[in-house]
Amino acid sequence: MKLTRRNFVKLVSALGASAFLTTYKSDIVAALEENKDYWHIAWLNGGACTGCTISFAQTADPDILQILTEILVGNSGLPIVLPDYMETIHLASGSLAEEFKEKWKSGKAGKRILIVEGVIQDPGYCVIAGKDFREHVLDAVRYADAIIAVGQCATFGGIPAAKPNPTNAKGLADFLKEEGVSKEVINLPLCPVNADQLVVTLAAVIIGAKVELDDYGRPKMFFSTNMHNDLCPYRPYYDKGQFIETPGEGEGCRYKIGCKGPVTWTDCPLRKWNNSTSYCVEAGAPCIGCSEPGWPDKFSPFYEEVPNLTSAIIDPTKLGTGIFGATLAGIGVHAVRRSLRRRKEVEENE
Incomplete structure (x- = not known):
């Protein structure tokens, strides 16, 4: 083109x-x-x-x-x-x-x-x-x-x-x-x-x-996509209820170490830094929300879990505890939200 x-x-x-x-x-x-x-x-x-x-x-x-x-x-x-x-x-x-x-x-x-x-x-x-x-x-x-x-x-x-x-x-x-x-x-x-x-x-x-x-x-x-819902490569771990407890150790969603992705709008996972080498979450740290107004006060402490930033529909801390239905609900809600967002975008462009 x-x-x-x-x-x-x-x-x-x-x-x-x-x-x-x-x-x-x-x-x-x-x-x-x-x-x-x-x-x-x-x-x-x-x-x-x-x-x-x-x-x-x-x-x-x-x-x-x-x-x-x-x-x-x-x-x-x-x-x-x-x-x-x-x-x-x-x-x-x-x-x-x-x-x-x-x-x-x-x-x-x-x-x-x-x-x-x-x-x-x-x-x-x-x-x-x-x-x-x-x-x-x-x-x-x-x-x-x-x-x-x-x-x-x-x-x-x-x-x-x-x-x-x-x-x-x-x-x-x-x-x-x-x-x-x-x-x-x-x-x-x-x-x-x-x-x-x-x-x-x-x-x-x-x-x-x-x-x-x-x-x-x-x-x-650059700033119309949600870090957690749309771009985070660790979103599948969230849906499965698999979290890391210590920065830089293991594989899993970064929510429990303070990730602010659910309220952060940025495309960092697509762009990265240092010749597209890496960015905060990929390096093992949580997203600290630095694209948003009110940072850092509204997003501190950076490495502590903040429950009120998660979806009101499902508590991610309860995922992975054997409640298979909750995991499916999390995945289903995510899919519906994406579908509604895409439909809205199509309608706005028509």
Whole structure:
């Protein structure tokens, strides 16, 4: 199938970003080369651990070298994701780096994408080049044609916003709303952000493909599937009532060690990290729900069973205790729920 703006998002959703990038890389390159406007990128870092920058720098399919040198936009001769300004991995530093930021604001040759990593805090907690981070953000937002918040911190506040939150840390969208700014923010949560999601989102913005967002500003192409019901490879163990009791030991559902999959919407099992090597659950840990608002407070303790997160229809802790009917009920309910969901999706698309 030929890649177009209209089917861009559908193909990403159907294939997963890694398979999509591999299959349609040449089409993406062609679409970007046809684009008349070069999109300049400024990447700002607030209060965070810089893990999202590291995740992006470790992009493997296509790898970071390909992104920076091979995929060019229009007749600019410039690559798709080489930021004009990026504090942590920019070659320039000091006043020269700040000059690049000012050039980005001028927008003399193309449109502008603003990427924000990390929380926004009360004045005085994060100062860069003698100016509070809040001012940097508000100034850049004025000029941005598209805004992307990457990672749990920049989207929903993450660990810096956890109780007692002494710096009044918050995500970008909440900060802009507080400041009376109504510009749309594309939220790419997870801790850290998944590099595939970022690269695909940038490509979609640049070629003009509409990125449909959910109620939390997350692209539906990445965050419309339930971790537990739709994608978890350990779901069959749940239906059989087979659970592991200690992280990393044995085979089984991770519910008893605190898995938050039933209330988590993400496609991590399709995407994974580090060249699609693994992700939390596959490594033996529970899903900690880092794609969701309210994380980490609403999902803590990470390694303790949380009964109120399970299905109200069947108690998974009672599965596997010899009640064969309960196991069948769990499987049956799961099948019915999937069937209803598919029917709803078909009706919505008609």
